[in-house]
Amino acid sequence: MLERMFDPNGVAVIGASRKEGKVGRAVLENLMANGIENIVPVNPNDGEILGLRAYKGILDVPKEKKVDLAVIVIPAKFVPEAIDQCGRAGIANVVVISAGFKEAGVEGARLERECLEICQKYGVRMVGPNCLGIIDTGSGLNATFAANMAHKGNIALMSQSGAICTVALDWADRTNVGFSKFVSLGNKADLDENDFLEFFENDNSTAVISAYLEGVKNGPDFIKIAQSVTRSKPVIIVKSGRTSVGSRAVSSHTGTLAGSDAAYDAAFRQSGVIRADSLIEMLDLSRAFSAYPLPKGRNIAIVTNAGGLGILTADACSSAGLNIASFEESTINELRGTLPPAANLYDPVDVLGDASADVYAHALETVLADNNVDGIILLVSPQAMTEVTEIAEKIVDIIRDSEKPILCNLAGGTRVSEGEATLQKNGIPNYPSLERAVTSMDALCTYYSIKDRKHSSPQQISVDKSATDAIIKDAVSNKNRILGLESMDILSSYGIKVVDSRIVKTLPEAVGVSEEIGYPVVMKIVSSDISHKTDVGGIRLNLRHADDVERAYNSMMSDVHRYMPEARIAGVQVQKMVSGGKEVIIGMNRDPQFGPLLMFGLGGTYVEFLKDVSFSVAPVSTDEAKHMVSSIKTYPLIAGVRGEAPSDINSIIDALIRISQLVTDFPEILEFEINPLMVMQDGQGCVAMDVRFTIDVK
Template sequence: MQTPISFTTDPAYDILRSERQPLGSIFTPKTVAAIGASEQVGSVGRTLLWNLIGNPFGGTVYPVNPKRNSVMGIKAYPNIAAVPEPVDLAIIATPAATVPGIMSECVEAGVKSAVILSAGFKEIGPLGIELEHQIIEQARRGRMRIIGPNCLGIMNPHTGLNATFAPNIARPGNVGFISQSGALCTSILDWSFRENVGFSAFVSIGSMLDVGWGDLIYYLGDDPRTQSIVIYMESIGDARSFLSAAREVALTKPIIVIKAGRTEAAAKAAVSHTGSLTGSDEVLDAAFRRSGVLRVTRISELFNMAEVLAKQPRPKGPRLTIITNAGGPGVLATDMLTATGGELAELSESAIADLNRVLPPFWSHSNPIDILGDAQPERFTNALEIAAKDPGSDGLLVILTPQSMTDPTQTAEHLKAFIKERGGAMHGKPILASWMGGAEVMAGEAILNSASIPTYIYPDSAARVFNYMWQYSYNLRGIYETPALLEDRDGLPSRSIAEELIDTVRREGRTVMTEVESKQILAAYGIPTVKSCVATNEDEAVDCANLLGFPVVLKLLSKTLTHKTDVGGVQLNLMDADAVRWAYRAIETSVSEKAGGENFLGVTVQPMIRLDGSYELIVGSSIDPQFGSVLLFGSGGQLVEVFKDRAIALPPLNTTLARRMMEQTQIYKALKGVRGRPPVDLAALEELLVRFSQLVVEQRWIKEIDINPLLASPGEKGSLLALDARVVLYEPHVREDELPKLAIRPYPTQYVSPWTMKDGKTVTIRPIRPEDETLSVQFHKTLSEQSVYFRYFHLVKLSQRIAHERLMRLCFIDYDCEMALVADYKNPITETHEILAVGRLSRQHGVNEAEYSIMVSDAFQRQGLGTEMLQRLIQIGRNEKLDRITAEILPENVAMQRISEKVGFRLKRAMDLVKAEIDLRAIASLSTDKVN
């Protein structure tokens, strides 16, 4: 029997994943230095020291003050070097100008991390920015992590650490709270005491000089005490870091954000407060959707949603069933439900029949289910049971108003017992409650809350919460649904054609591409365009029209003007040669008068395309200052700015994400077919959006591009056709390294290349794709029990290994924090693709290191695949500038140990584990021949 080539580290399930926490020295320090500790009443330094010593956290506190021998009765030290033992965490509360020097001393003393409370940095302008540069330069020299500056500090309520100048420490709980505003932190803290809300961590992040959203999301994502993460945000900071972390953590722990700056006035206020640029709010919404983050608009909703998402299952759809003993509250809930994107569930015939048997004759016979004002507890539970079983419902809301025949407390007791009998589950559907009234309903509310049923004073608030739950579920499904794989067309995309066109225009010093050039760019990526013919005089225009056939359209040809209609540069529906000659002269005259004759180079002649029930769409891309290239889709034509029916998304797209983008618009309802009209080819439109996204990702010199209109014709013979296109490039002085990075790293094509196994079979080794889920299922069916045991350290059932929830996370990866290679083999007999091996490189949170894993199908072992995959992972690690790669291998897995040693890993053997490690900074440069 062959020795299986496989070993540990499963990003989704491996319990042996590294326990190292780079931010551990901040949240669980053993020694803390309070630099700037003071006895001055009312000072930050005094409050900080008092908080540290007044809340025992299991560590030692060292005051640092060069002017005093003791502070508050505790021996003080003149500087950090004088502290008698190594310091994990330095809390700095001194004037801004002194902080760079203090940081230098901390580095020399080997301090692991710092929290800088001091203000006076980038928020004050250039002088503060220079101080920050000096601080970060020192921190990097010592590999220190920094929270702040200009922050309140941090709390770990479970250990008792209060490294802030707030008056009290937060209660321990399961919510991780991060705020960019220190003042808001104190307000939330006061509120939490009244509402009895507890926290696993309470962090004022300040201006994010070093530790940012991504670092803290990863930390709280790994923290077993944290069940949900709540964020008050003013600026996004490192967009790619935030999106990578949020996307990974949001599937297991809800992330709820309130973002200041939704209005233009608020955005300007946030800029002045944080010293950071704020981008488009629409783009931020798109980024949150893409990463599975739930955005709310009210501070109260932050913690409402943290509670409800922890207590209740996520709805599978937007349809809510409302059960009420009063009509008015049901109507109010319905209004809010539909106004914020939800739907009222339509009762099935069987559900209505069942309700008729248990409710009085005068019940509403529709949703909301009005069970009348004399409803007893049994009537509530009977209606709830029927509604929960109805397949047309995705969630349940029970509303009670105190009436003479209704007992709020007993009804709550019955609901609690009813749900408990069913194991706390209502057919996988969330249940919310609104017990309306004052003191008389408080006992009932307490009973429901103890049964993990969230309660709300007002029914419209409960309906709004349900829609937030659905939005959160919808966002996550959009991320992890398995997309369709686009069929490769011969020669598409023709990247070289597009690159040559762009290079030609840039060499001419131009930033605006002509319409003809713009359409050639689209055609290179398989996007159909209307036929065009260039004419530089009247006779050529007539010849073009005769060639294409009447009627025709004439459009301005210019290398400088992009909006043709603004200068009279378009003439439509020209029926004969005379009309073409007149139109040519009219365009030339109008452009010369409005913009100057030098901007007129002739015209393009195109067939006149009749709308005939077709839809005018717009597809485009522009640059956001925080997220780089963003995509736009919506209703097009001349009134695009009037209707503003559009959706924003971040590239790159796949078919699922393209469909989700379309679903955000009003025009999508028409595209599906309306009033007897057939739908357009939505699959073809998805493909077009994916190819357009690919164009934007690959052609980075493009600053703006739009297709308007894109004509979408319905029916079996429907088509998609770009009638007009516009491309604007970056200015000639812009260098390639100055081009903005994409917020989401695109598919790394540089790691795709063929390789031949020992038996002569050729495979393509490439990064994994979301579309590989089906192939991954087949791959796992080829593995022996021994291969599985060597890989996961225990036997894992096939059904568990191929579960969609697991494979979607392994196939749909963030290439910025993880890289997985597959060996893709096209079977010459079946003409189908097979995965023969998988190799994975997973970055460790907060450190510049990664763990790797490899698994080879049993039938294809001893063909050199394991060695080749590992060599490529090492080279990728070097390309990505990692410091170290490690792995843990079972002692019995001799083959994997041999391969690891063969490619340069050092092995450390213990009784039950072999640790493999390679220092990429120390090894000689590897050949890059095998990785293009």
């Protein structure tokens, strides 16, 4: 669909200019410099621009110019008309470089909407507005005003910041990294990251997809598309606005809500996207995927001429969850035969400071042949007798022919620069630090499992949806935004066991219900105005007889009135006291970008302090629910430590899947929390003790 966008028969530049320093001239020059045949400048003053025949308007351009891409570089207020003319001229693709749209304010936003409507009317697809343009190294298209043209390669890069595009281009120019396609997304009025992910998935010239994003436009679609794309090509994304101040800047820049970082983390993980922590990491990882074959496991060999570097690398590997390989006997024997006696023959292999290029190369080949090795990190320090450049020359062929990734860190500065240049000239990266080499190796190894993963779809459990439907409809019609203990039936209708309880309005009723349920009991205040019952004295535990209940009832009412005089009290809930279980929490918050974000963690009073929680975007599969439970740091406490009996983890997983279905079935549920969910010993299930919903009543 977008093929002609990147490989047009003819390109018109609307707003082409002959004036030095104008964007309209830079774009034209870039197009001309890269061998596009039919280039048509459009400018109200016709005549010639840079030797090309210019036309007054796009409708004046003759059909034989076969223009199927228009690059627009005129002031914002004229852009809608220009797109309309493109539509009438049958041009299906436009790149709007011009700024002054939504990023500039209300009037700009109106123009942007107008542009989009015109595009939709004619079926025109638009990149931008407010962008740097697009590049395709295969077709030789450079429809940007960037100072560099990209080298040919297999990385497709898209960026929500035009300036970051120029940084990437310049970095790639120096490090000899090539791109297949290059897209500056701009304001994403029409085409966005999802469109390009889909396009790059089927683009033969692209092997690696990377992106700088400030947000995604359609989260649920993004997850679906990325889940498919990442199975055939690695997708590396750096997403800015991680912190509160960062997200403020994103909002200010784009007029969108950055969305919670936890949601992005979960969505990226669930869809197999590799998240880079920085711009340079995104570029490093892209280059690694572009340059190397994928390792088949996580066993890494380190070859070094400096013991210190080897140890640092071993530490970094271990922190990243990479294994240091155990060599086969034949490898060790071969190394013993060729390396000096003082050398270290086990991983990390230390060939010693005076190792010649031949010794290095032989050690590398020996380790490479070992079946227990999936990838190699090669380190070279510039000691007095080290032949850095010769080593680089010697290893180039080995690296290029290898079916395992060999990542190099020629460490140092001046003395390694020639060796570094040798590697780069041959398309082999030299990582400026061993840590960056390890991060790239980790990504390569991780992708191996992403690529091969089986996607299990969420199972549908049979539930009593109509009961919940009635409760929610009632809340909506009564404008009840907050539902608390009185809505425990929602959980029951979705098959989650809830504690035996009743809501009462008076003390005599409380005593009566307590006698009926059986002591000990717990009393909780029922009020949609109170979200933290403990803080206002709204929970009384372990009441053993009627006197306890009476004392607790009276003092609780007095406390609640004192601490929250404005709170509306709907009654008191009397619960059977449950003990002997572990408290966990299941929550959900509807994220503006991705929808229902499930949360799981250890529960109780300390949950807000510990922040030991895991997140997943619902709906979740059984595997995903398992991952949620096992990925919190305090998981061993649930699984049972020091001979303690394990908790019923399967019942938590079951509850997560049911909640996932509940929040997917009812978009009216904006927020949700079971706190605590009491998990009993293995085989004895779990019980919801308290619940709170926020409902969208419109």
